[in-house]
Amino acid sequence: MTFDWTAAWDALPQLLDGLVVALWATVLGYVLALVLGLAFALLRRTERAWLRLPVGFVVEFIRSTPLLVQLFFLFFVLPAVGIELSPLATGAIGLGVHYATYTSEVYRAGIDGVPAGQWEAAKSLSLSRGRTWTRVVLPQAVPRVVPALGNYAIAMFKDTPQLTVVTVAEVLSVVKAVGAQNFRYLELITVAGVLYLAAALLIAWPVRALERRYRKETA
Amino acid sequence: MSPHHLPRRRFLLAAGGLGAALVTGCGTVDLSAERDGGNLLDRLRTVGEVRIGFANEAPYGYVDREGRLTGEAPEVAKEVFRRLGVPGFVPALSDFGSLIPGLRAGLFDVIAAGMFITPARCAQIIFSDPDYNAPEAILVRAGDTTRIRSLDDFARDDRLKLGVLLGAVEADVAAGYGVPANRTLTFSTQAGGIDGVLAGRADGLLLTAISLRHALSTRQGAPLELTEPFVPVLDGVEQYGAGGFGFRPDQTRLRDAFNAELAVLKRSGRLLEIVRPFGFTEAEMTDLTAARLCADPAA
Numbered sequence A: 001m002t003f004d005w006t007a008a009w010d011a012l013p014q015l016l017d018g019l020v021v022a023l024w025a026t027v028l029g030y031v032l033a034l035v036l037g038l039a040f041a042l043l044r045r046t047e048r049a050w051l052r053l054p055v056g057f058v059v060e061f062i063r064s065t066p067l068l069v070q071l072f073f074l075f076f077v078l079p080a081v082g083i084e085l086s087p088l089a090t091g092a093i094g095l096g097v098h099y100a101t102y103t104s105e106v107y108r109a110g111i112d113g114v115p116a117g118q119w120e121a122a123k124s125l126s127l128s129r130g131r132t133w134t135r136v137v138l139p140q141a142v143p144r145v146v147p148a149l150g151n152y153a154i155a156m157f158k159d160t161p162q163l164t165v166v167t168v169a170e171v172l173s174v175v176k177a178v179g180a181q182n183f184r185y186l187e188l189i190t191v192a193g194v195l196y197l198a199a200a201l202l203i204a205w206p207v208r209a210l211e212r213r214y215r216k217e218t219a
Numbered sequence B: 001m002s003p004h005h006l007p008r009r010r011f012l013l014a015a016g017g018l019g020a021a022l023v024t025g026c027g028t029v030d031l032s033a034e035r036d037g038g039n040l041l042d043r044l045r046t047v048g049e050v051r052i053g054f055a056n057e058a059p060y061g062y063v064d065r066e067g068r069l070t071g072e073a074p075e076v077a078k079e080v081f082r083r084l085g086v087p088g089f090v091p092a093l094s095d096f097g098s099l100i101p102g103l104r105a106g107l108f109d110v111i112a113a114g115m116f117i118t119p120a121r122c123a124q125i126i127f128s129d130p131d132y133n134a135p136e137a138i139l140v141r142a143g144d145t146t147r148i149r150s151l152d153d154f155a156r157d158d159r160l161k162l163g164v165l166l167g168a169v170e171a172d173v174a175a176g177y178g179v180p181a182n183r184t185l186t187f188s189t190q191a192g193g194i195d196g197v198l199a200g201r202a203d204g205l206l207l208t209a210i211s212l213r214h215a216l217s218t219r220q221g222a223p224l225e226l227t228e229p230f231v232p233v234l235d236g237v238e239q240y241g242a243g244g245f246g247f248r249p250d251q252t253r254l255r256d257a258f259n260a261e262l263a264v265l266k267r268s269g270r271l272l273e274i275v276r277p278f279g280f281t282e283a284e285m286t287d288l289t290a291a292r293l294c295a296d297p298a299a
Helices: A005-043 A049-063 A067-081 A087-112 A116-124 A129-141 A143-158 A160-166 A171-182 A185-218 B005-025 B040-047 B072-083 B096-104 B151-156 B170-176 B190-198 B209-218 B252-268 B270-278 B290-294
Strands: B049-054 B088-093 B110-116 B136-141 B162-165 B184-187 B204-208 B224-226 B242-247
Touching (some): A005 A049, A005 A087, A005 A160, A049 A087, A067 A160, A087 A129, A087 A143, A087 A160, A116 A129, A129 A143, A143 A185, A160 A171, A171 A185, A171 B096, A185 B096, B040 B252, B049 B072, B049 B096, B072 B088, B072 B242, B096 B110, B136 B190, B136 B209, B151 B170, B162 B170, B170 B204, B190 B204, B190 B209, B190 B224, B209 B224, B252 B270
Parallel strands (some): B049 B088, B049 B110, B162 B184, B162 B204
Antiparallel strands (some): B110 B242, B136 B204, B136 B224
């Protein structure tokens, strides 16, 4: 089997289209995962059991079932109750909610890592609950978990091929569709692999930069 | 450098040279060196077995509940090879997309997956004459057959969404009929496409009437219907979905022997008898040839 450079080159525009779709799903999903994950983490610490227990159940339920099943459910079952999201929205929400359950655990680790003395100091200064969280605890909790959060951006990006079940035309669906026409799987998979690698490195880079910045600040 | 290095290399060179000499000196080792692919048929007869590549797609070629390879294409292939004096067979399961690379790599001797004969595929492998011709149909929700009759309805009505399968020829057919890409949904599996129609994700699923008929038979009671089967026409050229058996490019002799026996089956009506249990009808029988289907309509 020879490597056909023209086949690889010809497929590149379509693969890049697929990459853009995958990146969109990742970006939207990641923002959702960051925000929703923090909400999950905070709600699981509340003293109100009627809030804490159901949220805990939902998080554990989502965290312990496969993403593929969740995507399938969002796409094929929700329309039955009148909720019909576009394929890309389904993908972004599916990824975002799934990864929010992971990031909520990361946030929890960060919050638990804030020394008890900080809480006590805030209390003795009679700071309100809101101020304690936003000015004392979270500014110390979040920077130390930035690397772990960054990992999930890359993991999420690499989970985008699963979106093919909800008809999102991401990179691997393009490979299958084009490959079925020209049978140049070697070239297509190679180019797709290079694209994934480049994009993943590109995602890792700002996370690194952010991490360096926070390290300087906290030092 | 170790003192053993040079002698060992020399030994390997000598062994390699000897091996190369043996291979070139003994013609039966190298398949491609022989004209018309050598006599693969003779070898199959000696072994008594043919390796059949299939993609586990009912009703074309699949493993049934008892774990036996069956389906339209394998049953026809078994019958033809029996007549050619090869009584046994070895099933070789493969991804549909990997059938052609697998055949070329020598993982099996024939593709029996009801594979459509297309010019692009003919550039990779050679085909027998088609044993069936599959008109397309659209799967719609029950009651929609009055509203949706053909692909033109999908091109006209911008509220309708059409489902196709990933990597299947139907995507091109839909585009050719003017169904815009943003109203074409690409499902990764046939089951997903059918669920998509049931859930209202898509208003129709374009596939061969055979596949859809079979899918309906496995989902008794589902509120789904089929439109009238039709042969798609693109740029004035009828797009036959005619399936045949694939062989390695150098196996013309085996392919010709296969064709001869297949023609006998067609003439006697035995072919229809074999494939009828899989949902094939008189309408699917064809006299098209592989040569005609391989000819690029653009050329």
